[in-house]
Amino acid sequence: MLNYVLSRLLTFVPTFFGVTLISFAFIRVLPGDPIIVMAGERGVSQERYDQLAAQFGFDRPMYVQFWDYFTGVLQGDLGNSFVTKKPVWDEFFTLFPATLELSLCAMVLAIVLGLPAGVIAAVNRGKFFDRALMSTALVGYSMPIFWWALLLIIVFSGNLGWTPVSGRIDLLYYFPDPTGFMLIDSLASGQKGAFWSAIRHLILPTIVLGTIPLAVIARQTRSAMLEVLGEDYVRTARAKGMSPARINSIHALRNALIPVITVIGLSVGTLLAGAILTETIFSWPGIGKWMVDSIFRRDYPVVQGGLLLIAVMVMIVNLTVDMLYGLINPKIRKR
Amino acid sequence: MSLLRIRNLSVDFATASGKFRAVDGVDQDVNTGEILAIVGESGSGKSVSMLAMMGLLPWTATVTADEMSFDGHDLLTIGKRERRRVVGKDLAMIFQEPMSSLNPCFTVGWQIKETLRVHLGLSRKACHARAVELFEQVGIPDPERRLSAFPHQMSGGMNQRVMIAMAIACKPKLLIADEPTTALDVTIQAQILDLLTSLRDDNGMGLVLITHDMGVVAETAERVSVQYAGQKIEEQPVLPLFQSPHHPYTAALLDALPERATEKHLPTIPGMVPGQFDRPAGCLFSPRCKFANSKCKAEQPAPQGPELGHARCFYPLNTDERIAS
Ligand SMILES: Nc1ncnc2c1ncn2[C@@H]1O[C@H](COP(=O)(O)OP(=O)(O)O)[C@@H](O)[C@H]1O
Ligand code: SF4
Numbered sequence: 001m002l003n004y005v006l007s008r009l010l011t012f013v014p015t016f017f018g019v020t021l022i023s024f025a026f027i028r029v030l031p032g033d034p035i036i037v038m039a040g041e042r043g044v045s046q047e048r049y050d051q052l053a054a055q056f057g058f059d060r061p062m063y064v065q066f067w068d069y070f071t072g073v074l075q076g077d078l079g080n081s082f083v084t085k086k087p088v089w090d091e092f093f094t095l096f097p098a099t100l101e102l103s104l105c106a107m108v109l110a111i112v113l114g115l116p117a118g119v120i121a122a123v124n125r126g127k128f129f130d131r132a133l134m135s136t137a138l139v140g141y142s143m144p145i146f147w148w149a150l151l152l153i154i155v156f157s158g159n160l161g162w163t164p165v166s167g168r169i170d171l172l173y174y175f176p177d178p179t180g181f182m183l184i185d186s187l188a189s190g191q192k193g194a195f196w197s198a199i200r201h202l203i204l205p206t207i208v209l210g211t212i213p214l215a216v217i218a219r220q221t222r223s224a225m226l227e228v229l230g231e232d233y234v235r236t237a238r239a240k241g242m243s244p245a246r247i248n249s250i251h252a253l254r255n256a257l258i259p260v261i262t263v264i265g266l267s268v269g270t271l272l273a274g275a276i277l278t279e280t281i282f283s284w285p286g287i288g289k290w291m292v293d294s295i296f297r298r299d300y301p302v303v304q305g306g307l308l309l310i311a312v313m314v315m316i317v318n319l320t321v322d323m324l325y326g327l328i329n330p331k332i333r334k335r
Numbered sequence: 336m337s338l339l340r341i342r343n344l345s346v347d348f349a350t351a352s353g354k355f356r357a358v359d360g361v362d363q364d365v366n367t368g369e370i371l372a373i374v375g376e377s378g379s380g381k382s383v384s385m386l387a388m389m390g391l392l393p394w395t396a397t398v399t400a401d402e403m404s405f406d407g408h409d410l411l412t413i414g415k416r417e418r419r420r421v422v423g424k425d426l427a428m429i430f431q432e433p434m435s436s437l438n439p440c441f442t443v444g445w446q447i448k449e450t451l452r453v454h455l456g457l458s459r460k461a462c463h464a465r466a467v468e469l470f471e472q473v474g475i476p477d478p479e480r481r482l483s484a485f486p487h488q489m490s491g492g493m494n495q496r497v498m499i500a501m502a503i504a505c506k507p508k509l510l511i512a513d514e515p516t517t518a519l520d521v522t523i524q525a526q527i528l529d530l531l532t533s534l535r536d537d538n539g540m541g542l543v544l545i546t547h548d549m550g551v552v553a554e555t556a557e558r559v560s561v562q563y564a565g566q567k568i569e570e571q572p573v574l575p576l577f578q579s580p581h582h583p584y585t586a587a588l589l590d591a592l593p594e595r596a597t598e599k600h601l602p603t604i605p606g607m608v609p610g611q612f613d614r615p616a617g618c619l620f621s622p623r624c625k626f627a628n629s630k631c632k633a634e635q636p637a638p639q640g641p642e643l644g645h646a647r648c649f650y651p652l653n654t655d656e657r658i659a660s
């Protein structure tokens with residue numbers, strides 16, 4: 001197992017370098033000049049422009065700039081934001097809990113609904129529930145997030161007035177945020193109604209962000225279950241006189257989980273991509289919104305550093321999933 | 336009254352290209368403590384007939400029978416819940432592929448204890464003790480350690496022993512062994528067959544041994560039922576069957592035994608078991624039978640009387656006249 005983890009970590013090295021390079025290049029190939037953007041309406045004199053360019057190091061060749069950045073990254077220094085002047089690293093970890101909270105809620109929603117839905121669909125293959133569920137999943141999968149979010153906002157926030165439209169909590173609540181997770185902090189604050197307010201703010205973003213993973217997990221669970229249900233060991237379980245409920249939920253599901261877990265791991269990347277859009281729509285103060293804002297401001301250090309950190313997070317999640325996979329699939333564990 | 340009694344069992348599969356009769360009017364009886372072998376080439380409906388009896392066929396199968404009873408239970412009308420109390424407990428089955436028949440995600444110990452817990456309601460400790468005892472009984476060395484192994488960590492032979500231990504966990508009255516040795520090495524085959532026979536001797540259970548191998552039949556069985564293309568075409572106790580087979584198909588199977596071969600090359604039966612699309616109109620064996628005539632090709636033969644082993648043939652072999660002449 002240790003060897004396995006180490007070898008996986010080793011494969012991170014080229015990926016890490018590649019991601020650093022791509023994130024560095026990505027923001028620079030976009031048209032637009034950070035100095036001009038910073039200067040805003042007033043504009044900037046050529047003199048001042050050259051001065052700023054020298055200060056940010058834009059006057060040096062691109063490969064020197066990259067090497068500077070890369071050696072900094074290796075020392076844990078991602079640079080400071082052009083706009084706030086604060087270290088990118090600090091800003092990222094201040095905002096990350098908000099994104100993590102939203103993503104976790106979306107993932108929990110997707111798993112809690114998607115697994116049983118897939119199992120029930122597989123067991124009732126070809127019947128009404130199966131067809132209805134799979135068509136719904138297809139719709140959910142192909143629905144544009146933006147459109148879906150607006151629809152939910154119009155109905156639940158606009159027409160029904162049940163849920164707030166933006167932010168993580170009502171403005172009238174204020175309390176320290178030691179963990180950065182609003183659900184935990186609001187509960188810990190002891191303020192009446194704070195927790196409930198946090199939940200109401202979470203509902204729509206969670207649904208919007210969880211829809212695609214939910215559809216993916218339901219479909220994958222269904223197809224994995226269908227395959228597993230035809231296996232010899234399922235027939236053995238029936239020959240042992242086990243009940244269908246037990247066979248489906250223990251004997252078959254345990255095997256079907258192996259491919260499903262892989263899919264869950266792979267959808268983490270999609271989830272973070274979705275988080276960017278969702279956070280922008282719901283003004284959710286997480287790294288997604290932060291990244292989008294920074295792209296518009298051409299805040300090079302934030303964009304390149306943020307992308308790199310997100311990529312590292314995805315790599316860590318994938319490694320975790322791989323190890324989880326080993327736990328659930330004994331054939332890999334003992335190798 | 337016999338332990339298992341089947342009359343006129345037929346199984347039809349609904350397939351994309353229409354109905355397919357995999358089992359056709361089979362009768363079967365098994366008594367307590369008896370070993371019945373069901374023999375025939377692959378595709379003869381041996382597995383399907385026993386799976387139908389166990390209630391293990393997929394929903395595409397339609398099972399019909401005049402009678403199908405086991406140990407006082409009417410298997411034709413039995414409820415699902417009641418069937419689950421019988422199947423796995425008094426009526427057990429093991430399969431051809433021990434590797435794929437065990438769940439790869441659970442230890443073999445978990446899998447055998449599950450049977451003990453669900454059917455007998457034993458406590459954790461009692462389950463463990465009984466599991467160890469069962470592993471010892473089926474000849475698995477170092478049972479304590481083996482209980483925590485996964486199927487892929489053991490050989491095919493060991494896995495088949497686990498399957499057998501699981502099947503006999505609740506002291507069944509009848510054990511169906513569907514080609515239990517086909518996937519195993521020859522030396523292991525003999526060991527497993529010995530194990531099954533000795534378990535029958537110790538527990539006094541009935542044993543149905545499904546096989547395509549007349550050699551296995553000769554070693555193990557007491558009574559033999561020969562099946563071809565879904566029909567039972569002959570049935571006799573093992574000695575008379577080997578001495579004087581009445582159906583040309585049985586005779587051909589016996590001629591194909593290596594130890595009976597007179598020529599240098601093993602005589603094989605030309606052709607194949609008819610499937611869904613090439614079912615002949617008359618005797619199902621007629622396309623391959625060296626005695627076939629026009630009557631055989633036009634009409635289905637009915638079974639002969641018990642003195643001729645119920646042979647489904649117009650011209651049974653080894654009748655008294657033929658022996659006399
Ligand atoms: N689930 C199924 N659907 C359709 N046909 C089947 C199914 N299972 C078995 N059959 C067919 O039934 C026939 C008998 O199969 P089987 O009982 O497995 O033969 P064997 O004597 O080798 O055990 C074969 O022709 C097989 O193709
Ligand atoms: S009925 Fe005719 S074709 Fe069929 S087995 Fe007998 S002799 Fe052969």
Ligand SMILES: [Mg+2]
Pocket residue numbers: 381382383513514
């Ligand atoms: Mg078979």
